[in-house]
Amino acid sequence: MGASAALLSAAGVIGAVVAMMVDGRRAVAIAVVFLAAGLAPTAATFGGAPGVAVLGACAIAAVLLALAGSIAGRILPWLSGLDPTIPAFAPSDRLFGPRSSRAFGAAAAIPVASWVSFNVPIGQITTAVQGLLFPIAYAWTCGVIRLLVARTLEDLAVGVAMVSVPTGTAWLLRSGADSFPGAVLACVAAPLAAFVAGWLNGRGARRTHSRVEAEG
Amino acid sequence: MNPLVTAAVWLALGLLASAALRRRTARLVAVVPLVGAGLTLLVARSSTVAVPLGGLDAITGLDRAGQGVLVAAGLSMTLVILLQPSIDVSVGRTIGIVGAAATIAMASSDPLVTALALTAAVATLVLRWIGQSPGRATLAAGRVTGTGTAALIAASPLLPLAGFTTGDRPIVVGALLATGVAALLAVYPLGGWAAGIMASLRPLDIAPWLILLVPVVLLIGERIPGGVLGDGSPVFEHVLLVVGLGSAVWGGIWAVRGPAAMRYGRVFMADIALCIAAVEGAPVSPALSGALIIVMTHLTVAPILLRSADAGLLWPRRVAWALLSGVPPAPTFWGRLLLLEALAAGNVGSTIAAVIAMAAIFIAAVLACSTRARLRPASGWSRRLPDLAAWLLIAVGIAIGLAPHSVSAFVFGG
16 A cells, blocks of 8 residues: 555645744754654655664754754863854844744745645656655755745754755655665755754853853 | 865865964965865866766766866965965864865765755855854855755755656756856845845955855856756756846946945956856857856956955056956956857847946946055065065966966866
8 A cells, every 4th residue: 555645745744844933942953853753754655664764863863963062062162152043133023023934934835845746756767756745845945945034043054954854855755776875965964954053052052151150 | 086085185174274273373274275276186087077967976086177176266265365464263164164065066976965065165154154244144145055055955866867858857957956056156136145245244254155166166057058957958058147147237237336345246246147147158159268267367366356455465456457357468358258259149138238247347447446545565575475476466367368278278178
């Protein structure tokens, strides 16, 4: 029995929407975990257990590297830097905030992903797949929208992760000898983005801590 | 030597320079691009041109043109550092990572590896830019270049296009690749970020993008339609032709109207936009030769013009602007003539737009030549060395103008 395209799509959409809305110091790791979980059914359908393992390893690596980056940023004493969760500039008060624009973007991504899924085949000429690209195209489009409306470095890192994980899953769909190496390579960007965000968070937290101590 | 080894040396030296050097020894950051350029000369030569439209494949060597671009860019970056009045050693890290990424992107024929290398370069640059000057312009740089590299990454699982040269797939791939190239080259409507960072950052912070990354992306962009792109080829070429010409006209106009401090950046953007428009608008033509001559001229004069006008070099700056004016025997005359010849073979609209852009660049160069600056008199060897280096660069620029094809063939191969 083949996998239900609707179920695969629903799982991908839930993962992408969570990744689109998440904010805060652990946003990248959370986004990668939810995206990997949401796209895992698609990966399992086309890549089997190794496909799920690629996404699982990506999620675990993102969590661990975010933690390692944060700890390293707190410990290493000779570096100081900017806080990735503080907006790079202060926009004027508006009726709709950053999350509203992201929610609007997530809604607008549905027809784009739907068109891609129905019209763009993926894979080699003999093993081409069509009509099952929706969760991947949706997560990727959401990632680009998150990049375009980013206000902080954390947003940019989440956007990179949101592009990386679905691209890795797309490599699993295309099948062929380079399918798994391609998937692994594409997924590498997500844990790296988590590490950089964790590192910057650690440094930001240390600076805030030392400022509080100095004032006390 | 494998290009990956060269990239590793770029990376290691960059990290080491930013960690070990202090203010007194900051100028030694120049060793990073100098060694990178030297090692690039030793890289194994590849007989085939790397077009990033294939499948996953091992990186084995660099083709002649790619090697020439990387060596020239490395030497130019070295001179940019040496001619700066003051240097922040942490820029060594950025230069190292961008140099390594440019080497891998140039050597790889796999779209995913190329896209990831460009993503690493752009992420490093954006982190530095936002750290140096948090604001709307630097954040926009992150948004747009991030979107550009995301588009290149997204195209990777859809390539190669063997068996799918018609239909929607090649068109989607062509659009994604055009978006990526336009965003990284800062071609309008995706180019506002570059104008913004030129206004808010020091020249040395912009130099890794301008000198190390842009020539590489330009060359990759030129090669893409040569691969199997099917129906995507006209999409890729026509999009870049139209936005390139529009961007060249816009950049030329703002080079005339805008502040003097941003004039060189605007002229550079306009020239690069003209190059990408011509090489995409007329692929089988003298456009590539013209683009390479223009790139080489910019790599020669950038070390002089990326130094602020108040920091000396008044006469070398004026002569450098004359070299960019497009008046013979300036090398840009030959470069722009070849671009115009290529565009004229297409249609009259392209030719008119290119002539307007070139006229605007000429006026901007004349305005820059006539700018006055108050200078402190130079005394001692340490103060006169920048003048000497600048005049040597001018001599190289004049040599390019006198024998453009020979010099171009020497640097980039026949």
